[in-house]
Amino acid sequence: MECFDVAVVGAGPAGSAAALAARRGGADVVLLDRSDFPRDKPCGDGIAPEVLDVLAALGVRGVADGYPPVPALRLVSPGGEVVARPLHAGTHTIPRVVFDHRLVTAALGAGVRFRRHRVRSVERLPDRIVLDGTLAARVVIGADGAGSVVRQALGHAGNPPGHLALALRGYAPAPPGPPEQRIVTIPGRWPAYAWSFPIGDGRANVGYGELLRGGPLSREYLLERLRTLMPDLDLDAATGWRGHHLPLSTRRPPPGRGRILLVGDALSLVNPFTGEGIFYAVVSGALAGAAAAASVAGPPADCAPSGTGRGSDRATGSATGTGGAGAADLYRRALARRLHGHLRHTAVTARLGRWPRLVDAAVRAARDDQGVFDTLLAIGLADGRLNLHTLRHIVRHL
Ligand SMILES: Cc1cc2nc3c(=O)[nH]c(=O)nc-3n(C[C@H](O)[C@H](O)[C@H](O)COP(=O)(O)OP(=O)(O)OC[C@H]3O[C@@H](n4cnc5c(N)ncnc54)[C@H](O)[C@@H]3O)c2cc1C
Incomplete structure (x- = not known):
């Protein structure tokens, strides 16, 4: 049996950030994924500038090289109100096949080991976690996305309808005109929207997503909605259509228990308004990795007699750390300090936002005031909070 301090299940942005931080x-860290890299992940590929800040703090630079920031955003509200403003620090559109590969490469460069391995079983022992009977770690970080096996092992079901969205994306020729991110919402099915995010290479990532309310949504339906909301897109020339679930942060399981931590989509950290999840993925990953490392800190101790490799002697505990047992407590506190306030504001905003007239008013307010625009953007893409200035402006525009 191979033994490690920390095993990270899933090598998306959350998993790579967790592995790097640990x-x-x-x-001693192993990063597991069912796929080899580079691999695609259905996504809008929109990377907020705050994501790059989190990665820079982990020592990762150059992930956006070759993908210039998109300088402007145009948003159409459910009632047809429009705001179009420059983005101070533009959002990049980086195909996930590139972005995720760059992060995995950075993790490997930092000394993380990678295994192609689909995790099927998670066994909790008093002093370690065993994955599929073949690999042991003092702490396991579940970064395995919307259908997380690690989350299921903790006894938490996936998000129910009302807290789960479905989105379809493809790559189409970029629409003519200066590059801008375009988001068009829809009155009847709100919350839902179509997007077009130019990549900078003549293509745009385009798609449509909608909250699941109980019934299934077909690919044809999602495509039809996109066609209706963005008639100028050449969808017949588009390629790479793939859909995926988005577990919204309005219903989250506890972030961990004992030696098992959940991060990113596995923890349902997707913004209920915008569908952004990469910022949360790297933030939660970084915090979980740091907590895991702190909890196993100290001199190595004996592992299983059959252990191999440098990590083989580090699975049972230490003098200064908690042998991994306290990882979840450390992580819960760090996550609360960093995101609790923001997530409360997001939950309130999401409840208010179910009322389309309020969204219309917010878009009118953002059109009239750069401060409101910036605040709403920060709530939708990073860890911003509502403030009195923004609320006053929105009420005035109701
Ligand atoms: C269509 C669509 C558009 C989106 N657009 C945006 C956007 O523009 N901007 C944004 O910020 N967010 C967007 N999101 C959300 C974003 O894609 C996710 O929040 C983000 O990918 C979460 O990262 P993650 O690392 O938690 O999970 P993932 O990126 O899903 O990575 C999980 C990894 O785990 C691996 N894995 C899964 N199960 C196992 C297993 N059992 N064993 C081993 N490995 C496993 C997978 O192969 C995968 O590599 C979008 C989502 C969708 C569906």
């Missing part, structure tokens, strides 16, 4: 904390 490695920087001195842990």
Whole structure:
């Protein structure tokens, strides 16, 4: 049996950030994914500038190289109100086949080991977690996305209808005109929207997503909605159509228990308004990795007699850390400090936002006031909060 300090299940942005942070904390880390990299992940590919800040703090630079920031955003509200403004620090559109591969490469460069491995079973022992009977770790970080096996092992079901969205994306020729991110919402099915995010290479990532309310949504339906909302797109020339679930942050399981932590989509950290999840993925991953490393810090102890490799002697505990047992407590506190306030504001905003007239008023307010625009953007793409100035402006525009 191979033994490690920390095993990270899933090598998306959450998993790579977790692996990098744990490695920087001195842990012996293995990163597992069912796919080899590079691999595609259905996504809008919109990377907020705050994502790059989190990655820079982990020592990762150059992930956006070759993908210039998109300088403007145009948003159409459910009632047809329009705001179009420059983005101070533009959002990049980086195909996930590139972005995720760059993050995995950075993790490997930092000394993380990678295994192609689909995790099927998670066994909790008093002093370690065993994956599929073949690999042991003192702490396991579940970064395995919307259908997380690690989350299921903790006894938490996936998000129910009302807290789960479905979106379809493809790559189409970029529409003519200066590059801008375009988001068009829809009155009847709100919350739902179509998007077009130019990549900078003549293509745009385009798609449509909608809250699931109980019934299934077909690919034909999602495509039809996109066609209706963005008639100028050449969808016949589009390629790479793929759909995926988005578990919204309005219903989250606890972030971990004992030696098992959940991050990113596995923890349902997707913004209920915008569908953004990459910022949360890297933030939660970084916090979980740091907590895992801190919890296993200290001199190595004995592992299983059959252990192999440098990590083989580090699975049972230490003098200064908690042997991994306290990882979830450390992580819960760090996550609360960083995101609790923001997530409360997001939940309130999501409840208010179910009322389309309020969204119309917010878009009118954002059109009239750069401060309101910036605040709403920060709530939708990073860890912003509502403020009195924004609320006053929205009420005035009701
Ligand atoms: C259509 C669509 C558009 C989106 N647009 C945006 C956007 O523009 N901007 C944004 O910020 N967010 C967007 N999101 C959300 C974003 O894609 C997710 O929030 C983000 O990918 C979460 O990262 P993650 O690392 O938690 O999970 P993922 O990126 O899903 O990575 C999970 C990894 O785990 C692996 N895995 C799964 N199960 C196992 C297993 N059992 N064993 C081993 N490995 C496993 C998978 O192969 C995968 O590599 C969009 C989502 C969708 C569906």
